[in-house]
Every structure is written in structure tokens, then in C-alpha cells.
Amino acid sequence: MRRHLPAVLVAGWGVLNGLLLVVLAIYRENTMTYWLWGGVVLVLQLFALAVLVSSRARPDQHVRYRVPDRGAGGVLPGAVGLLLVGLCLVYGRWLLVVAVPLLMLSVALVVRGTTAREK
Numbered sequence: 001m002r003r004h005l006p007a008v009l010v011a012g013w014g015v016l017n018g019l020l021l022v023v024l025a026i027y028r029e030n031t032m033t034y035w036l037w038g039g040v041v042l043v044l045q046l047f048a049l050a051v052l053v054s055s056r057a058r059p060d061q062h063v064r065y066r067v068p069d070r071g072a073g074g075v076l077p078g079a080v081g082l083l084l085v086g087l088c089l090v091y092g093r094w095l096l097v098v099a100v101p102l103l104m105l106s107v108a109l110v111v112r113g114t115t116a117r118e119k
Contacts, residue, residue, distance in 0.1 A: 006052055006055065007052060010045070010048045010049060010052050013045070013048065014041070014045045014048075017037075017041040017045075018041075020037070021034065021037055021038060021041070024037060070113030071109065071110040071111070071113055073109045073113075074105070074106040074107065074108070074109030074110040075106075077102045077103075077105045077106040077109065078102070078103060078106030078107075078110075080102055081099045081100075081102035081103035081105075081106055082099075082103070084096075084098055084099035084102065085099045085103075
């Protein structure tokens with residue numbers, strides 16, 4: 001599974017967008033909406049397949065990057081949590097149900113770290 005993960009990701013993304021197109025059909029949207037959504041999904045899926053093929057053609061160019069700071073993994077959940085806290089001002093306090101766990105996860109990642117300790 002690990003070897004074919006990029007292919008599964010691209011295929012899953014295409015299937016998910018296909019399901020979203022079906023949801024649009026259930027709600028009987030305008031025909032132009034189908035064409036626009038389907039066209040954009042098709043173009044992006046072709047780009048994703050091109051990237052997948054090019055990455056398989058030259059696997060010797062793959063580089064593993066290490067995050068220099070152990071607590072850097074907490075940045076993304078913290079940023080999304082703060083965004084949701086800001087959106088609470090517009091959409092209501094119910095977003096705190098999602099924001100607070102994300103902020104707690106961010107703090108845990110900063111304190112504990114995301115990489116193995118080096119000796």
C-alpha cells in the first residue's frame with residue numbers, strides 16, 4: 001500500500017470530486033454548474049496524473065526533507081484553530097467545538113515534538 005499511496009490519493013481525490021458532482025446533480029443545479037465543476041475537476045485531475053507520472057519516471061530525484069524544529073508540526077493545526085476562532089466572530093460560537101481541540105493538538109505537538117529525538 002505504501003508503494004502505491006500516491007496513485008490511491010489521486011484516484012481517491014477524483015472519486016471524491018465525482019461524488020460532489022453527484023451531490024450537485026441531486027440538488028438539481030444549473031447545467032452550467034455541472035460543466036464548470038466537471039471541467040475544473042478534469043483539468044486538475046489531469047495535472048495530478050501528470051505529476052504522478054513524472055514522479056514515477058524519475059524516482060532517483062526524490063529528496064527527503066527533515067523539519068529542523070521538532071515543534072514545527074504544530075504550526076498548521078494552530079493556524080487552522082486560530083482561523084476558526086476568528087470565524088467564530090462571524091458564524092457563531094459553535095466553531096469553538098472544532099477550534100479548541102485543534103489548538104490543544106497544536107500545543108501538544110509543540111511541547112512533545114513530531115520527530116524522533118536525536119542522540
